[in-house]
Amino acid sequence: MRLSLLCLALSSHVIASVIQLPLILQSESQVTITSGGNALVSSEALQGDIDVENLLDRAKHLFELAKLSTDDYAHPTRVIGSKGHIATIDYIYSTIASLGDYYTITNQTFDAVSGNVFESRLVLGSHVPKSATPMSLTPPTSNKKPVFGPLVLVDNDGCEQADYPSNISGAIAFIRRGTCTFGEKSALAGKAGAVAAVIYNSGEGSLSGTLGEPSPYHVATFGLSYKDSQGYIEDLQEGKSIYSSAYIDSIVEKIETVNIIAQTKGGDAENCVMLGGHSDSVAEGPGINDDGSGSLTLLEVATQLTKYSVNNCVRFGWWAGEEEGLLGSDYYVSMLSNEENWKIRLFMDYDMLASPNYANQVYNATNEVNPTGSEELRDLYIKFYQSHNQNYTLIPFDGRSDYDAFIKHGIPGGGIAAGAEGVKTKEEAEMFGGTAGEWFDPCYHQLCDTVDNLNLTAWELNTKLVAHSVATYAKSFQGFPERSSIESKVAQKPFYWRGHKLVM
Incomplete structure (x- = not known):
């Protein structure tokens, strides 16, 4: 595996041991590159660039990276602090860096538990x-x-x-x-x-x-x-x-780990559409659906986006430590100044997009209890599924993924998923196919969350929806509400989850 700029920063002795990220990493470093002058992005064009075979190839590579942890954990995993996760960070970073002069890349180091x-x-x-x-x-x-x-x-x-x-x-x-x-x-x-x-x-x-x-x-x-x-x-x-x-x-134990942020050099930097997925897995398995499917979707969309120009900046985030309690996204938002917070018009969360017993799930993010604009984003997802003659279900917007910190800091948010440990009902089996009475992802947080655990039909459709969401807002925020406050109505709402773990 070739070494990226990030891996060079890790130093050779760390690559050899990689139980935790090295102290020599600076808290934040950047590689800045400029964007080209291509045709303006459109939803139809960006969706047309999505090839499920590219996604599958990325998933196979990610599983090979998870295997690097086998000596330490007795099985493949990409949990933070493992060789598999450090290699995942390197893969994301080096892929974005190889795209030429389109993105500014930031690696943000933080302490994690x-x-x-x-x-x-x-x-x-x-x-x-x-x-x-x-x-x-x-x-x-x-x-x-x-x-x-x-x-x-x-x-x-x-x-x-x-x-x-x-x-x-x-x-x-x-x-x-x-x-x-x-x-x-x-x-x-x-x-x-x-x-x-x-x-x-x-x-x-x-x-x-x-x-x-x-x-x-x-x-x-x-x-x-x-x-x-x-x-x-x-x-x-x-x-x-x-x-x-x-x-x-x-x-x-306390370790160090890394978020990766990539922002288009082009587009209005005062009005950014942001999307994210987490780069880590649980210790129990390789996490190729959770959240390899989401993080690789971001990587593929970011790659294809370089063919186009944008009116509004697009910012991608790959969060570390989601499985330990949303650590990376929490840290990222906590470090934003009010001025930088204000530049993010909305945040879109993409976690688990290829569940084998899938449903098309849309977070039921309403403006009544969330930052204004969350409902408009929800409706964009719904209209996409409807336009493709696909059924959908609404699921609770309850703080179980990386949107949590954003909506608590006044940033409109939402997202889609294909399902985790929830049991598919008879009605949902009639809507989406699959097996009633089984989990949407029977390998959720388990060793069997491998490449074989991916539903490619669901993954392709959902990646096209991600591309649609990016292209829509990269082109225009027309009709989307202006940011009104950094304070959030959801700030006092009790949350019982930190990521996928109950806290109370």
Whole structure:
């Protein structure tokens, strides 16, 4: 694999070890190039340039990059800090740099939190609950060995120190989900002297989430389903003793990783259309659909766009650390001055565009609760599907992907997806084909998210829609609302997700 300008900055010893990005990377560096004077972009022309075989070739290459992590993770992955992810960043950067004089490229380095659970086991009384799942970014149990103690029921939702009884010291805290974040509950349990914590769901279903930003007070923490928790709650309320054990072997560490930003040199720099996808995968697999499909779509559209001139600038973003809690997009938006924030007329999020059991999903972003312009973007997607005689469904705009930071800072946003862990209904199977009762992506966040996991029909259609969205706004913002505020109506709205992980 040839080395790009970015890899040269990483230095040879880092390419050899690449467990984390090197400290010698500057916080932000740029390569500036100028644009040509080609014909003005049109939706029809840019869509016509989309070739699914190009997308498939890129996906095959991305899987080869994921394999670079096999020695360290025992399987292909592109999780941040891995060789597979650093190679992904290099591939994106070098591809854009090879396009000549069309884009200004920025690599933006930032601190991130990375975690991995190697082994875990929870025993409550004499039973091993099947739904027990370690929280993301959980610390290990003491000395990475099993800890033992009685299971102690915490009062209320465990969001106040007073909710933790005196006998919690040396025990395993049993905490109901609700009111505050999982991280706060774990830290309060740790402060009270608990050796581990189990947070059980307050409603139907299993519970898998993240503790978020590490705290020195966090203890090893599991999530547990509502169903599995009920018998233990009844026994504890009756005063029965449940001697238990918990074991987690995990690591939580600070690393450095990189966002890649590419902006057209041409076009009105005061009025930019921005789109993004994340460059990383989960540790459990190579992430060729999630979000290889989105990030490679951006790369292909950016490549084809160089054939044309634009009236408004187009800015592409490849975010790192989405799977760890939207880290890259959060950092990017947080670093924008008010002046730079104002230049972004809208942000379009493209995450998982090729799910095998797909549906054409459009985020239901309304102006009532989101920055004005979000609804107009939603309607552009709907009209595209309608014009191609395609069905579509509206899905919640609930903070589960990289649009989150943008809409919280007043920037209109939206996007499309082909589906993740949700179960396809009978009605959706009639609308889109596929199999009712199965996930839209049965390999979501798993080792089998490989090239074979891609639905090329869905990917081609959705990439053409991405091209349509780019060409439409690169040509004109006519009819699209002006930015009205950097403050957002969504800022006070409670969000229960950070990316694809529950936080509360």
